[in-house]
Amino acid sequence: MTGTDGVPADAARGGPPPGGPGPEIVAADPGTGRAAQAAPPLLEVRAVGKTFGGVIALRDVSTRVCQGEVTCVLGDNGAGKSTLIKILSGMHAPDSGEYLLDGAPAAFTSPRDAMDQGIATVYQDLAMIPLMSVWRNFFLGSEPVLGRGPLRRFDVAGARRVVREELRSMGIDIRDVDQPMGTLSGGERQSVAIARAVHFGARVLILDEPTSALGVKQAGVVLRYIAQARDRGLGVVFITHNPHHAYPIGDRFLLLNRGTSLGEYGKAGITREELTSLMAGGTELERLAHELDRGEPPGPAYP
């Protein structure tokens, strides 16, 4: 779980949280301090916003992803997490704010465009194609070819071999790369998607709720692959609504609520308990606990 060579040193990363940061939560200020001493972040957004018709899905949100780091985006359903990553992945253009790639302003015309610049995304609502085989899915959109002119063809044997090797090198055990993607378990599908991003030389890997539909064991497996991608030097954006999945792996935590940022915290700046209580809407949950203590009928059901 330690960083690889070439990973910029970062205060938020590595060592254990310094003893006693105090109960007070200090929002890390993006754009000060550490940016000066290290290379610019792989990817950074400043005060981005997005509206859909009358709905403000996202307002004034800033975050960054550095090499060999995991940035976790946490928030309840509808908080704007998917909207944020669709901006990061080039699917939506932000209505306001700045998008910086390697410190320089960037604007993508399509997910393909972002992909070509090394930003790979595994969407929550756009899984792979269930009826297609694992190897066909793996190379979809970037199929290796042999020959030229009218004889140019999909290098089927090569594709199968590469998929087998890539999966093995990440320790993903899939018996048969010819089986339809839909026959894999949720965790396996996420793992294949991560291996695919790594294979195509992604520098930034964006994962939208890869663990949300999974059981404890499978979620653990996916977290391990995320750690592997990070150790290979990728910057990872990991979206989740589960602080217990985020905390062990995250270097930086962005909390979203109803489209706005509740703050961005370095790992040193927040404890697991604080993160959990922030995520659960802290005070709301306390109030609920009090209510239940006094034996009052519970109010609205909390999921």
Add this chain to the structure above:
Amino acid sequence: MTVADERLARTGAARRLLVRPELGAVVGAVAVFAFFASQSATFRSIEGVANWLDPASTLGIMAVAIALLMIGGEFDLSAGVLTGTTGLIMVILATRYGLSVWTAMLVSLAAALLVGFLNGLIVVRTGLPSFIVTLGTFLMLQGVNLGVTKALTGTVQVGGLRGAEGYEGARALLAGTVQVGGTDFRVAVLWWLGVTALATWVLMRTRAGNRIFAVGGDARAARAAGVPAERTKIALFMTAAVAAWLVGSILALRFTSVQANSGIGQEFVYIIAAVIGGCLLTGGYGSAIGAAIGAVIFGMADKGIVFAGWDADWFTFFLGAMLLLATLANRLVRRYAEEVRR
């Protein structure tokens, strides 16, 4: 570090074979052949084979193209009437406007490409179901075919292609016969085999094939993976139109005349053959070889009923039964893929 998963155990060899899209069609074809072969000696003779391969070939060319389109997640109801439109354009231009048959065929090819392009463009731009869009095209072309034919000839057919320049050459290429073992086979059979081989190669061994499966399986997911979904779908509609042009030309050259209502009603036969061949109505799954075999089943039933000395009215009963069986088999495949999805 293995992800132990009990679901993997189900992917046995038998199960794998079961999900081959062609399986149902192969079993059906063997059964239909065995049945009619036992009823009629002519049916199983080499002349009989040449006889039932004839309707199978023109239908098969269309079924294969429609199968590609259906794998890509779309339908084309205008493909049948387009075989009539292209034939009419060719015969009218060659007999009334003095063009050679070859030039007339080029013009009708351009018209077919335009129709296919417009079908595709409207579908991908509006997001309307292709079923509706191509139903509109179908009705419009039906009207044009009849209206123009009547206006030009006062009748509902155009003929006289035999006298046109270049007729003999074009006929030899598209509507002639080839001798195999002393029996004349329609040259269209070769075109059909060629089209099936080409389509299979494209589907299984090219980038385009991977993308056809993907846009039919899930167009949005395909787009997110960088697949040009719009372009792929438009190309598929244009492919179906080119197939319609090829079949329209073959039939026009064979009969030297074209009826104004030619091809109408065939659009469903193409879809049925593709479905019997393993195509899912929901897209993303199917096979060109399967569709070609589906067409063989049609050809065998079409002629077999006659050889067996039955009333040809039973043909549609047979058709419906085949279709039901095939869709039921396909649904099993679909369920297999879906139930283990999560």
